[in-house]
Amino acid sequence: MIEIVLALAIGVLGASGVWLLLRPRTFQVIIGLCLLSYAVNIFIFAMGRLRVDAPPVTASGLETPALYADPTPQALVLTAIVISFALTALFLVVVLAARGATGSDHVDGEEPRG
């Protein structure tokens, strides 16, 4: 059941993100990228299958893999979170610089011509 919910969540986040990504204003694109990266992070995470109450923190000693959630996707998501955070920040600053240089907050740096 939670699989359905989470799949829908990924879909809704992804759709919202994509919609914003395709919008003309830079700020919309930033928010879109953030939402998309949420979607993707959960997507990566979901690739390890879902487990409740099985955090991959072991006792001290040899362990049975079946008892724990898959740690690898979690590690990947952590890296992805960091990178997308960094790039969101960079994108924001470029957006500001573009706005300062062109006066427009359109993604193309100029208002669309009629």
Next chain:
Amino acid sequence: MSVASMPEWAATVIAVLAVGGAGLSLLGAVGLVRLSSFYDRVHAPTLGATLGMALILVASWLYFGTAHGRWLPRELLIAVFLTVTTPVTLILLARAALFRDRTEQSEPQEKPVPMGGDQPGG
């Protein structure tokens, strides 16, 4: 010790505390929906941030104490920090709202907004 060996009364107390805390929080959140003006709504979440939180944290402390014998009240950290930090947001927010209401006189307010001393309009 584990959950299985936990006395039923303790389990009951923990459950009641948790449900009570959650209920209070919900009530606060409901207030957020139901109250009609912003200044009234600011008060609502405090329910969850004080007693609601306290009940749940006590439940947690009791649980880990009875079930795992871990009686050090780590939950105190959350309680203290939350108590100290929540007002910061609320104060700033109320201040900001007041300022906005004062400057935007045109927008009718349900309740009168006090002017800041002699400041005409803000």
Next chain:
Amino acid sequence: MSARILEVGLTTALVLLGLALVCAAFRIIRGPRAQDRILGMDTLYLNGMLIAVVFGIRSGSDLYFEAALVIGMLGFAATVALAKFLMRGEVIE
């Protein structure tokens, strides 16, 4: 039996807190003004933190404590920034 009592009680608490999230989200979405949204956000964080604590009790693990503490200790940074922005038009002066 204890386990069952806990199970029912804590799950109920989680559902109640989930409903509280919904109420807070309503305020965020509905507004009408920015301060309402920020207030809703604050409430959302608070209830999220409580969910983390209750979920920790329910799973009998203290691995979730830090997450709750992060919200309790640092969550206000986001809402303070929002409130300050509202008040001054600038977060850092």
Next chain:
Amino acid sequence: MRAVLPHPLLSMGLFVASVLLSDSLAPPSLVLGVVMALAAPQVMRAMRIEPVSVRAPLAIITLAGRVAVDILRSNLAVAQILAGRRADRVSGFIHIPLDLKARYGLAVLAIIITSTPGTLWVEYDRARGRLLMHVLDLVGEETWVRIVKDRYERLLMEIFE
């Protein structure tokens, strides 16, 4: 002493917090607590934060008790309002003249008032020593002024001034 322990209260708090965070009373955890209690306040020294000096330690306990009781009571009162039992309720702003000038005292007062359901610290005019408060249930301005001044302000002035 000032160089090592510029903020003794803070150090104490840090030690306790550290032990709680470590969730253990084992020696490594205690040592870490001591180290952190000594090290972390250095940042306050660098920021030239004036230390808290408590004049009446016992008053703190009294204050804490009062606040706890008030918060409990207010919780129940506000819960009733939110449950829709008080249709005649009127909310509003009130001004409260404050004699308390100490920065930390004011901060604690603000936290108390805001943390108590039903009251909210909104604006403090330092020049006039006047606090603007929002109250969910405006039962009468005088009552609120008395509560704030008698129950909290006096104790706070004892502690911090």
Next chain:
Amino acid sequence: MTDWLEHLIIGPIVLPLIVAAGMLLIDERRRIVKGVLSLAAMAVILVMALLLIHESTTGAVDGGDVARVYRLGDWAAPYGIVLVADRLSTLMVALTGVLGICALVFSLARWDRAGPRFHILFLLLVMGVNGALLTGDLFNLFVFFEIMLAASYGLVLHGSGETRIRAGLAYIAVNLTASLLFLIGVSLIYGLTGTLNMADLATRIPDIAAEDRGMVHIGAAVLAVAFLIKSASWPLGFWLAPTYSAASAPAAAMLAILSKVGVYVILRLNALIFSAEAGASAGFGLEWLLAAGLATMLFGVLGMLATRDLMRAAAFAVMVSSGTLLAVIGGGGIASLGAALYYLVGSTLACAALFLVAEILERGRDPGGDAGKAVFEDEYRDPFEDTERNDPGLVIPAAVAALGGAVVLCTLMIAGLPPLAGFIGKVAMMGALVSADSVAGWMIVGMLAVSSLAAVISLTRLGVGAVWTRDETAPNLVVGAGEFVGIAGLLGACVLMSIFGETVLAYAQHTASWLAEPSAYVGAVLTGEGR
């Protein structure tokens, strides 16, 4: 192999990082120190790359090819991340080294002052490229792609100015999207195979359950889209021309290799994962690569013809070269692939050189124009009171003639006219494709001819415009000695590639055969257990 040679593989990654990190602690004003440091680092990287090439061609016991594997953290693949130096990756690292040194020397004349932290970003770009080339792990590849891209963002924006910022905005938006697709693709593949190591993946693909294969293919397809975006394939590469032509010249020259890294990855994964031994997945998506490659070539051709700006023409030349490679990977076969690898090296060098030359010509031509002009400014003055500072280089009387010669050489390389390497690569590709006598082969041959002709038409038109229409009254071209050396280095490399065509081509052909037999690679990566 002696001990220090063991660690040689990671050298091209760690060395630039250490130098860059160290530079962060040095005062920004000490430019000479920084220039010398980064130049030395690049030189050492090139030497390392050459040693690695030597190792990968002679390392095996019987004297044949070998994939040298470096186990990071001493964890065996697939549990840890490994670096793999084989013929292909080391060749690319060496190419990066040559390109890097030349672009760096070029930048020392002037461009490194167009903004702060140039050398650091430059070295980190090199680190990212080398990492992406050497890694044997799919997710680690993502990470190095991001390093490479992050540094390239910085370098594209280096020099500021409206054009650059606008182009940079589009570039970043597109690449962020591509990165998200990358993640989706990688995680899908992980979710179905449980591994991230490319070699391990190669062993798992043949045995994958039938109902899982479709999902793996979806993952691979999404991943391919990400790489095709980076290699500027049509219709995913519209960002390339505005970005590359807006970037400062040394940055643009370095960017010339970035699109090739995308191609490299497609080639590598295709050779490993969808090799002939991949069972039901063998040759997955090749026809799409062919189509994308041909379309990219066509688009690049149109772009070259349509543009009136030499920088942009160079950018479209990069697209044509990407398209050529993709088409050959998709529809060429091993023999033409070898030739294509030779072509890759040559065309990358030539496009980079053209970027450098074009920038100088444009600079001298339009002293008043400020659309693409960099803001030269000292970081430690108040940015709001900056006045233009344009350090003069040497005024060389024969500069125009020399630059004209450089344009001619670039044209020869890019159009594939004799006697330079461009021609050799083209003849080699055509020969292989014609002898294969397939429809795909003939389509590629046709596009090759068309693209050559378009390059001649476009580059002579623009080159004539830039070099020959300069009259006596035009301002003297101010060209730094370093700029000449940088361009000469790139073109010199092209000439060397032509003179030693047999050697280089043999290396490339051998590399193609090596790629066609992935078992040696897989075997080298997957030996060893635990730590």
Next chain:
Amino acid sequence: MTIGLLLVLLVALPFIGAVVAAGLPRHARTAAAVLSWVVAFICVVCLALLWPRFQDGEVLQLDIPWIPSLGMNLMLRLDGLSWLFSALVLGIGALVVLYARYYMSPKDPVPRFFSFLLAFMGAMQGLVLSGNLIQMVVFWELTSLFSFLLIGYWNQNPLAREGARMALTITALGGLALLVGMVLLGQIAGGYDLQTVLDSRDLILADPRHTVALGFILVGAMTKSAQFPFHFWLPRAMAAPTPVSAYLHSATLVKAGIFILIRFWPVFAETPMWLAVVGGAGMVTLLVGAWTAIFQHDLKGLLAYSTISHLGLIVLLLGLGTELGAIAAIFHVVNHATFKASLFMAAGIIDHEAGSRDMRKLSGLFRFMPVTAALAIVAAAAMAGVPLLNGFLSKEMFLAEAVAGAGRHPLATALPILATLASAFSVLYSLRFIHATFFGPPPTALDRTPHEPPVWMRRPVEILVLLCLLVGMFPALTVAPFLRSAAVSILGVDLPYYSLAIWHGFNLPLLLSVIALAGGVGLYLLFGRRINANGTGGPLAVRWLNGGYLFEKTMTGLFRGAELGMTMLGARGVQQQLRVIILVAVGVAIIAGLGADGLGLAAPVLAAPSLMDTAFALMWLVGGACAITAAWQAKYHRLAAVVLMGGAGLASCLSFLWLSAPDLAITQLLVEIVTTVLLLLGLRWLPKRLESIVVPDHLQRRSRIRRRVDLIIAAVTGLALSVGAYAVMMRPAITNGVSQFYVEQAYVLAGGRNLVNVILVDFRAFDTFGEITVLGIVGLTVFVLLRRFRPYGDSLPEPTQKRVQAASDRRREDRSEGDTLKEAMLVPQVVMRWMFPFIILFAMHLFLRGHDLPGGGFAAGVALSVAFVLQYMASGAQWVEERLEIRPAAWIGLGLLIATLAGVGAWVFGHPFLTSAFQYADLPLLGRVPIASAVVFDLGVVVLVLGATVMMLVALAHQSLRKARQAASADAPEDRT
């Protein structure tokens, strides 16, 4: 001297000379000429030395390996044909060098001219001496290249630039065709060796692809030899200095295509395609060239079209497919080279000394330059085919072949008639050339008085004209052995009978010749005046046949078409590009999925949800609603969008918590806090977007459609993500993946219990290493960008809130500016400042416990940076920076160094980069404590993350301060609004 060395010298010496000449100083005119002449002379000597070395049908070869694996070798091959062509190239080259010394102006950079000329000579030598198909293409293209440089030599002249470009474009087109043809031919024949190809005639003709190969080769040959319809570049190339015209465009370059045709004549001559295409093109070119030449007013233009015509004649001879035709073709190549080169030189002399080449301005020059006139008259007579001159001989052979071939050739009986007509035209324009220039009244339109040129400028013409006479009168004593040797190398030793005698008795060819001569003279008498007087374009047919015009149109069309193609195939702007990317990604995923046997998709099982699931669903009800609302509100309500995004983010965090990923929850929470602050910092500089902005109707309609399309795209993408994720989640977990190893071995081998952290700092530490590098780079880039940041005009003023509050502070006497802020921040400041040490403590714990419990370096670093930001928010940047030393760039560097050194440290112990060590240490007081070296690495992570995050936040925050400073300073930059 060995033969090999001589062969090498023949090709290499001109190139060496070219390099030396290029290095000469700009004004070294004589030195360059002497150098060139010496080079040409030595080459001629070498060639002469080689003459007796090969007998009939023999071939001298030298193989220099270049790229043997491709069959691309330098194969120098000398036989009769190449000897003859080489002699032409070198001999005329030597004469042209001499001529050019006097022709070129001292103002020009003459050494460069000679350098190009020598390089061209080398390229021609390489071509004619080539024994390898690819080598032929190589030198072929080199001749194009140097011809381009020579035509464009006077590059200040737009006509020269255009002419050069056109020549290169056409010849490069031909070169490419030639390349494809040669590659295919080589593939068919089994090698690029010329001898192999010549030896495998039957094999080649048996392969059906030979027509394709031949077609491409013919295109190459015809472009270079200016055959219709590729002829038009040649007249345009006349913008070159005259020595170039004399050398390239009469004697050598244009003969390259003919050389190729002759070379492959033995292989292809009898194929129907050859007869049709070569013969047809030759015939058309012969007529069109001659017809057009008649109407030229420019001496060089006339000569150029005449050249085209004569090239057509030669091609036609080859296209007849008869052996005698081939011999006649070779003979006419030589003859044409001599008389046409001399005519060009004469035209150059006239231009040089009279200042014009326009026949309408020139007149009666005979009396001013009688010697030159006499030379030109003889050469023109040779061109017209007057007896006793060399042109007569080859034309007689041509007419004879035309008559003989009339039976077999596709053109049949039209052939002799057309040939005669063309010959008559030839007479006509030759006559016009002479009459209009040298006879009639003295010129009136010239700027100067014409006179004879310097003697040495005339010498080359004299030599060539002498050759015309000698060959014309004593063919057997002069040209016969060379012609025979060349013919033998094509046709083999059994040559058909041919006679070079002047007199063959009365026969049909002679009759035709007489008719042509008489007809030409008659036509000139009839129409000469009208031709001389006609306006610019000449008769309609001439203009209609103006390929140059068509070429320009084609080129313009090409550029326009390319632009159009770009707009059709390209995308305008970022939005379109992103739309395409998303569409392609989704499309490709769907196609890949459809192509598979099935995706193992299970239908969703809709059981009654448990209470727990309900709680989870409630969380996502919130998250989803927030996401959708954020998407909806982001345009006009940015603050709301930030808050809503936070809501969606919180739902993600709680999901991670719920689904056993506490580390993710912590990290995501921290990142979200920082992101919120970051976005708010940026919001200050973005323009307000108001719903009240009026958008024109048509834009609104367009945007409505776009929004609908995007909505569909977004929905499909979301659905695809959902289905993909669901499909994988419902599959059983992988049991043989890498994770199993991690779970089993993490504690034993790496000494950590928090698997995620162990993966991050040990198993896959290299990822983390890269990840922090990204963070560092971004921090630096942000810093770099913001140093240059210039806010747009409308975001320069202080925010409204600040201004109004400051104003109200000023109004009250008991308050000073800033009091409102101070009072509002009074309480928050206390809390935020005192939280600082506690957050440090918390970060320390996150860091230390990371290896065993949720936390780790990244979380610690971000937590620390939040602590710093809180101080900035509470007290302002100035306050903080007066008290704390904030040096984020250095922290980034330090963090990177620590992490790297932690990795490099392993080398000391002989382990690979990033190998961690793990041990328990018994410490006094503390007891048994686990020590993992990975902690050092993680410390680097903390420092770097702190540096990078603080860098981003602080650099952004500083913009407000900078702006304030700037507003205060007097020399603020111009307002940009």
